[in-house]
Amino acid sequence: EAGVAQSPRYKIIEKRQSVAFWCNPISGHATLYWYQQILGQGPKLLIQFQNNGVVDDSQLPKDRFSAERLKGVDSTLKIQPAKLEDSAVYLCASSFLLYPEQYFGPGTRLTVT
Amino acid sequence: GENVEQHPSTLSVQEGDSAVIKCTYSDSASNYFPWYKQELGKRPQLIIDIRSNVGEKKDQRIAVTLNKTAKHFSLHITETQPEDSAVYFCAATGTDSWGKLQFGAGTQVVVTP
Numbered sequence: 001e002a003g004v005a006q007s008p009r010y011k012i013i014e015k016r017q018s019v020a021f022w023c024n025p026i027s028g029h030a031t032l033y034w035y036q037q038i039l040g041q042g043p044k045l046l047i048q049f050q051n052n053g054v055v056d057d058s059q060l061p062k063d064r065f066s067a068e069r070l071k072g073v074d075s076t077l078k079i080q081p082a083k084l085e086d087s088a089v090y091l092c093a094s095s096f097l098l099y100p101e102q103y104f105g106p107g108t109r110l111t112v113t
Numbered sequence: 114g115e116n117v118e119q120h121p122s123t124l125s126v127q128e129g130d131s132a133v134i135k136c137t138y139s140d141s142a143s144n145y146f147p148w149y150k151q152e153l154g155k156r157p158q159l160i161i162d163i164r165s166n167v168g169e170k171k172d173q174r175i176a177v178t179l180n181k182t183a184k185h186f187s188l189h190i191t192e193t194q195p196e197d198s199a200v201y202f203c204a205a206t207g208t209d210s211w212g213k214l215q216f217g218a219g220t221q222v223v224v225t226p
Contacts, residue, residue: 031212042216095212102147
């Protein structure tokens with residue numbers, strides 16, 4: 001069974017530039033999550049989608065972060081403009097609808113210089 | 114919202130000994146408690162989970178216990194092996210915030226041969 005796919009795996013940008021991350025969830029998983037994991041900390045939920053609708057984006061810094069999940073499958077997370085404190089690993093996870101078990105992708109390590 | 118505290122932050126054990134990691138949560142409505150293992154540079158991997166209607170769950174060398182009254186849950190690893198070395202995260206969520214996992218800060222486990 002294929003797992004959650006993410007790309008790119010690594011990205012280095014300068015502050016004030018923009019960046020986008022892509023996620024393809026496990027087939028059949030209606031719920032998709034984006035997490036931010038700062039070095040030495042646990043993942044923090046940024047946004048949760050159910051199919052193509054947003055369930056929770058209360059911790060998403062909406063002045064610079066945006067996310068979409070067109071057609072209820074793949075998702076993209078964008079940061080514009082990036083700040084130094086956005087340096088982190090961005091993890092995508094997915095789960096079956098109404099099931100709590102979440103499965104993570106390999107993440108994208110973002111470095112903002 | 115939910116707050117999860119995890120102890121210890123680092124744990125060094127001799128191969129073959131047992132390891133115990135403890136987490137406390139604040140929201141009495143939380144009813145799902147997963148544990149993730151994250152090796153360096155890898156994705157968080159779901160290793161075991163427990164729901165609030167169960168007090169204990171085992172899977173080979175790992176077990177999780179839950180005390181709803183005290184609002185704490187623990188991960189037990191027996192007969193530790195070098196491949197158990199990783200960062201372990203506990204998390205909690207409830208049905209009113211289904212999917213919004215609140216993670217602990219993580220425990221770095223080092224198993225020395």
